[in-house]
Amino acid sequence: MRLNPTTTTLLTFACLLLAACSGSNDAKRDPEMASAQRIAAHMAFLADDLLEGREAATRGHEIAARYMASQFQALGLEPAGDDGSYFQRVPLLQGERLADGARFELIRDGRIESLAFETEFLPGVNYDQPEFALSAPLVFVAQGVVAPEFDHDDFAGVDLKGKIAVLLGGAPARFANDPRAYYSSGREKMAALVERGAVGAIFVSDPTREKKSPWARGAANWARPGMRLRAPDGTALDTFPQLIATASISADAASKLFAGADMAADAVFAALDAGTLRSFDLPGTVLLAGRARISNKESRNVVARLPGSDRKLAAQNVVFGAHLDHVGIGAAVNGDAIYNGALDNAIGSAVMLDAATRLVAEGTRPKRSIVFVAVTAEEKGLLGSEYFAGHPGIEGTLVANINMDMPVLLTALGDVTPIGIEHSSLKNAVESAAKTLGIALSPDPMPEQVVFIRSDQFSFIRRGVPAIYLKGGTAPIHADVDGKALLDGFLSSHYHQPSDDLSLPIDYAAAARLAALNAAIGRNVADADKAPRWNTNDFFGERFAEQ
Ligand SMILES: [Zn+2]
Structure with a gap:
């Protein structure tokens, strides 16, 4: 259009x-x-x-x-960057996801079902451990949101310890706009997962999201590098090293993940729209593996002062x-x-x-x-x-x-x-x-x-x-x-x-x-x-x- x-x-x-x-x-x-x-x-x-x-x-x-x-x-305007210049150096780490070595295998009743790289899943980049492989049981934790002021806890009744958390994006529509924005942030969610002992995370896309931005369109740019701020000691800032393995999967691929579970993927998406999501364990285990090339980069803010x-x-x-x-x-x-x-x-x-x-x-x-x-x-x-x-x-x-x-x-x-x-x-x-x-x-x-x-x-x-x-x-x-x-x-x-x-x-x-x-x-x-x-x-x- x-x-x-x-x-x-x-x-x-x-x-x-x-x-x-x-x-x-x-x-x-x-x-x-x-x-x-x-x-x-x-x-x-x-x-x-x-x-x-x-x-x-x-x-x-x-x-x-x-x-x-x-x-x-x-x-x-006065220069207000480093050393009397207009520029402020920003130290960065660049993470380039590699297709070679990426694996997403669902293991249930002794059978292995693999998701396809790019069309069904993309591994995340681990800045602390560029090459990772993790096999663990799964738990679905709705949108991964805990908001006491709204009496909301997506982790109630489930145990995340040693597990890979499976979660949807966003936060409940019944929240006021800005708390909803805040609780939608990936940073808040990952902090909550780590606090509860999760070792991995699978972010599931949903049909509403994909209507606006189709999975294939985003996934086509899987090679575009990600970045983090680099600390003086060379490590990445604002990462969650406890989360060893992360991945995103398409709404279509979710049907495989939820097969044989308490709720099928369609029912989960319907509950997301209706605001009636709940958490539950998923059967089987998942093997998640990925590799990335991490390198030092620098970019610059431009700063001036009146x-x-x-x-x-x-x-x-x-x-x-x-x-x-x-x-x-x-x-x-x-x-x-x-x-x-x-x-x-x-x-x-x-x-x-x-x-x-x-x-x-x-x-x-x-x-x-x-x-x-x-x-x-x-x-x-x-x-x-x-x-x-x-x-x-x-x-x-x-x-x-x-x-x-x-x-x-x-x-x-x-x-x-x-x-x-x-x-x-x-x-x-x-x-x-x-x-x-x-x-x-x-x-x-x-x-x-x-x-x-x-x-x-x-x-x-x-x-x-x-x-x-x-x-x-x-x-x-x-x-x-x-x-x-x-x-x-x-x-x-x-x-x-x-x-x-x-x-x-x-x-x-x-x-x-x-x-x-x-x-x-x-x-x-x-x-x-x-x-x-x-x-x-x-x-x-x-x-x-x-x-
Ligand atoms: Zn933008």
Whole structure:
């Protein structure tokens, strides 16, 4: 399915192109059009095939990083990286999964049934033990979620000790959106499995997930390397060495895994949809084996600072962030193997640059300092932001994060979706900025996508820093456009595909408005009497903020 741009969008787009070609006389008269042109220009560079999809620790990403640094320099922002430069080195370990040696064998009643590599299963990469083989009994643990505040325990009544846990993704739909997001995180799940003595994990895909993102499409890129942060001693950070073997399997392959069990795979998927999952032991054992090539890599965050004007408040840093990396080169689709990541996230990087341009142009410096960081390795698991949030290397404290990631701006919009607004006093800054600019705020149209933990703001939230993340809206200005359908169409057809490129009908005017809003929010936060605070009894504030 292709997106169906309306005539209006095409006209806006054509006007922008014409303005860009005709020496931008119109832009001189209209600062918003000038902003749209700047964003279009940044994206034209960052999403070009020349940058080969900007995968972390590749030459394409290095070129993109150099571009961001040059733009920061041109704006007169201070370098805030290592050794007085704009660059912060991020030490990484790269893990390349090898097909040779991968095995998934179900052993029941003396019979062995093998799942097929790629079409049915993919082994995980073990950064602590690159070559692994594990044979153990199985236990199904629903979605692997324990949430006392919702009186929910997927591990009740089952014993995980010495077993391979079989689990589904996500968290129960009855949870509120953000706790649901938090409990969906793989990190939380693996920590819970390890705490209960599991030695392996099998992540089972499901039909609903595969309707949006077919197993075969993801699995085709099985050779794309994964990454972890590298500790000074050379080991991987944030791993779970107790989980010796991990694997993912397709929804189809689940029928083999659940054959002869308390519930067949179809019944399990139906219970997932109905919210009535329960845990049970599975018959037989599984032999899981895999191999990976682990190597040292390095990539770079790009960091710049607009120093605050207030002598005291300048040590409080408001951090704008956008990930610059994408997923690189991969399996070809319709003859195209370059995953340009125009919306994911050349647009967020461009919007951040434009917000910086606006803040600098305002002339009066904000009271607090504003830091701009183009982070690497978001696509590898929020690694660049994790590293920056843990080692900012900047004088003072981080008081807020404003993240820009993949706003889907494919038509003129009257609204934006502020993710995380209900958690902190950042709400005031967002609401007043939106009101001034005449932009409506809409609720998250797809809470099941759990985006609050899926982008870089989560690295800051985990360190107690209040964060906000603006997504494009779903309320088109033109009544004949279905905003939700445009968003769904992007997610199902172009997200993490080579077709997320500049041929999409990107609405640069909408991007300019988003930049204006982000800049205004940053200004509000930087000039406010008090630094942002988590709300009382807030879910994330209680978990992560220093009391
Ligand atoms: Zn992405």
